[in-house]
Amino acid sequence: MTKFRFFSILSVIVLFLTLIFTYPNFNNKLPNWWRYVFPANKINLGLDLKGGIFIVLGINEEKIKPIILNEEIKRVKDLLINKNILIRNAYVSELELKIEFFDNQSLSDANKLLTKNFTTSNEDENKILSIDIDESMYLEKKEMLLKQVKDILNNRIDQFGVVESSIQIASNDRIIVQIPGVGESQRSRIIDIISKTALLEFKPVIQESKTKQLILSKYGNEKINNEFLIYEHEVEKDNKNYLVTKKTTELFGTSLSDAFVAYDQLNRPYIAFSLDSKGTEIFSKMTSDNIGNKIAIVLDGKVKSAPVVQEQIFGRGSITGNYTFEQASDLSIILKSGSLPIPISIMQEKTIGPSLGQASIDRGKMTMIVASILIFIFMFIYYKKLGLVCDLALIFNIFSIFGLLSLFGVTLTFPGIAGLVLTLGMAVDGNIIIYERIREEIIKGKEKLLAIEVGFEKSLSTILDANITTLIASFCLFLLGDGPIKGFALTLSIGIFSTIFSNVIFTRVVTKILIKEEVND
DSSP states (O other), rough: OOOHHHHHHHHHHHHHHHHHHGGGTTTTTOOOOOOOOOHHHHHEEEEEHEEEEEEEEEHHHHHHHHHHHHHHOOOOHHHHTTOOOOOEHHHHHHHTEEEEEESSHHHHHHHHHHHTTSSSEEEEEEEEEEEEEHHHHHHHHHHHHHHHHHHHHHHHHHHHOOOEEEEEEETTTTTEEEEOOHHHHHHHHHHHHOOOOOOEEEEOOOOOEEOOOHHHHHHHHHHHHHEEEEEEEEETEEEEEEEEEEEEOOOEGGEEEEEEEOOTTTOOEEEEEEHHHHHHHHHHHHHHTTSSEEEEEETEEEEEEOOBSSSSSSSEEEEOOSOHHHHHHHHHHHHHOOOOSSSSSEEEEEEEEEHHHHHHHHHHHHHHHHHHHHHHHHHHHHHHHHHHHHHHHHHHHHHHHHHHHHHOOOOOOOHHHHHHHHHHHHHHHHHHHHHHHHHHHHHTTOOOOHHHHHHHHHHHHHHHHHHHHHHHHHHHHHOOOHHHHHHHHHHOOOHHHHHIIIIIIIIHHHHHHHHHHHHHO
């Protein structure tokens, strides 16, 4: 097979695939068989084009610091206990962990063990070991927690059914959430799903009373503050009870393996859940020890339900309440995705209307149309028939780019449209280089078909060099940029690949066909 025939067949195949990939953008009702044979992805429009919600989430440094330090002190305590070193007390002071021991030998043994990874200092007279938490370690832990928050939020929004969301860590204390296509009716649900910490706890109820004073008089303020918690539980409307539980518990929402909406005999929705093996073991013992008593199911510090345990329960349970289907569905989504490791708050929230997005789309379309027309006119006037080939190659290039964007389900933003317009100009640059080379070869006296072959061969390295250097810059923008910059870099990269094929393969085929007809005439 000759090179020309191979390039011709390849161009036809690419054009056919391009049309297949682009088709789902123009038909929302694809036949059922289509998804089994061809990709059904389409170009998604970004927040600036489609409208939606933009949310900036922040963390409170004063709240996150004790979480990180308490996690660290727990790790240190576990390490010492595993080495059979007895601890009297452990607490946090600024960026310091304080470990108190019963005797100096334990202090000495702990010091030898911990100096491998920490900076420590001794208070022998008080039998206290101080551990300094390095600032870089603290920042590393905080960054890790932010990444966990991002992953959990991604899971929550994905389960909600939004496929075009963007969640990015903007700095060391900010997370930016962009969700295109969300209207005002869904806004409050999305915000509720995003902002809930969703810390789920299962706690046996020790005492129940109609008034808080009775509980305080029995246990006393000091004991309540140190060992117990009092929760307000709304049994019915305007009917509240106060429940007493221990501060700590062994069973958290992290043990949930699944959560989903179910219905009771009166067709009222509730959340059914199942536990993993460890959670099942803890829950079965908890229910076995509390038959006839209540177990409070606490979400973010509020009692959602407090059922009486009738018998030992193993791996399944339920959370009841006066839920609508939407509320039960959202709560199951939150529980299934897991609780956030740190509390977050909404610092900024705005809704971008679809009319603004439509205006951006219209401006983008007009920019591309005007740019394309001007390029078509210039190339035709300056290069005549070869300019017509360039125009055909440009149309092929545009279709190829949109086909690739559709294939990968790219989210197109306004900066992405700017990347496409820039690609059109770069595509013409490649054709100009080729045509000037062909002109030089014709001036040297070569036949047209040979001049075309030599012109394309000599232009190849220049075209590849120019596009590959731009591709490297685009790759760096994609890695280091964020949000709209990534969109610009992605569309530019796809445009570069399409442009190289269009310049080197498609233009070559069409030019040869045109010149062969001219020679035959």
